[in-house]
Every structure is written in C-alpha cells, then in structure tokens.
Amino acid sequence: MLIECLPTGMIDSNCYIVYDNNEGIIIDAGVDTSEVLNVLNEKKINIKYIVLTHIHIDHICHVDELREKTGAKVLVHKNDSEKLLDPMLNGSGFFGQKTSFKPADRVLEDNDEISAGGINFKIIHTPGHSSGSICIKGENNLFTGDTLFKMGRGRTDLGDGNERDILSSIKKRLMTFDDETVVYPGHGDSTTIGAEKVFY
Numbered sequence: 001m002l003i004e005c006l007p008t009g010m011i012d013s014n015c016y017i018v019y020d021n022n023e024g025i026i027i028d029a030g031v032d033t034s035e036v037l038n039v040l041n042e043k044k045i046n047i048k049y050i051v052l053t054h055i056h057i058d059h060i061c062h063v064d065e066l067r068e069k070t071g072a073k074v075l076v077h078k079n080d081s082e083k084l085l086d087p088m089l090n091g092s093g094f095f096g097q098k099t100s101f102k103p104a105d106r107v108l109e110d111n112d113e114i115s116a117g118g119i120n121f122k123i124i125h126t127p128g129h130s131s132g133s134i135c136i137k138g139e140n141n142l143f144t145g146d147t148l149f150k151m152g153r154g155r156t157d158l159g160d161g162n163e164r165d166i167l168s169s170i171k172k173r174l175m176t177f178d179d180e181t182v183v184y185p186g187h188g189d190s191t192t193i194g195a196e197k198v199f200y
Helices: 033-045 065-068 082-087 163-174 194-197
Strands: 003-005 013-020 023-027 044-052 073-077 107-109 114-116 119-125 134-138 141-145 182-185
Touching: 003 033, 013 033, 013 119, 013 141, 023 114, 044 065, 044 114, 065 073, 073 082, 119 163, 119 182
Parallel strands: 023 044, 044 073, 073 107, 141 182
Antiparallel strands: 003 013, 013 023, 114 119, 119 134, 134 141
16 A cells, blocks of 8 residues: 655645555545646556545545546545535635535445455544544554544534544544554644554
8 A cells, every 4th residue: 555645735634645556545635636636647546536534625625626637436424425515514615715516426334445456445434523524444554534633633613523422433433443553634744543542
C-alpha cells in the first residue's frame, strides 16, 4: 500500500491518495482538483472510489469536479448522504457558498468493505463529529477523518455532532486496534493508536 497525503485543503484539510498496482482510492476531497490530478498523472494512478469521511465543506468542496475528472464513484455513509444536497448541513452556507453537491454513487454502512488496487478497506462507522462520520481501515493504516487527530479529536458543536458519541467511537471502535496501527487524520500529522491511547 502506498499513501500520498496532500495537506493543502480548505482549512488545511488532508486529502489522501491510497493505492497499489496503479489503482486506488481518494479519501476526502478538500484539496484543489488540479493538485490531485498532478499526482495521479505523475504516478499513473486510476481512482476507483472517492470516499468521504464525513460531509463538511472542508472535506468535500472539490468532490463533484474530482468525480468528473477521474470517473470515480463517490461513497459516503448513509447518515451523511443527504447532507451533500443541503448547503446548511454540508457547511458551505456558513462560508457564503451555499453549494449543493451531487448525490453519492453509493451509501456505506458499518463494516462494509471495498477494494482497489488489491487493497481491502473496511468501513468503520464512528459517529460523533457528525452522525455519518466514518474511519477507513486498510492493512495497518487507519484514516480517521475528523474523528481522531494527533493528540486530539474532532469538534462536536457542528450540525449533529455529539460529544458522548465521539468518545464512544474512539474508545470502543478505534482504541481496540493494535498500538502500531498508523493513524492518518483529516487535519494535521499522522500518529499511532498506541500514542493516542494515553488520552483515552
């Protein structure tokens, strides 16, 4: 598994390109499409899926253009899928954009599995930052969106966020993984489950 992190998204959000055998997925779509395409073209990567960890504008603002340019399918958890269509629920309205995005091509549920480039990914529903927040596990790597950060966790005062839910998601769903599991968050630097266990 090869991982490219583009940390230049809206509000410094991370976009990940995860691939092998010239095929992969994009996790979150907050980075300018041209920057993503430059990496895809340079490394000759075909994108099968664009997986959104949650529906907040800094993680989805380029999703429609990126889907059009790559031909990839957009995947999102069922609890967040309708928020793509609503500027107030996806957060664009708060930035004066009032953008309604196209519907997802597929809605996800807890424990769903997807594959690309010979890599199997497991979908882990981790509500709290939003009701449809997910993490994505591929091999020994865990992409946590805005659920878990290095030395922190996502805020819960937006939309349908919930403090009790995010703590439960982290403790019961994420802290059960091996200490060596590498965490790739939606903002900031990577960390490990072992390093974050001291906070939970």
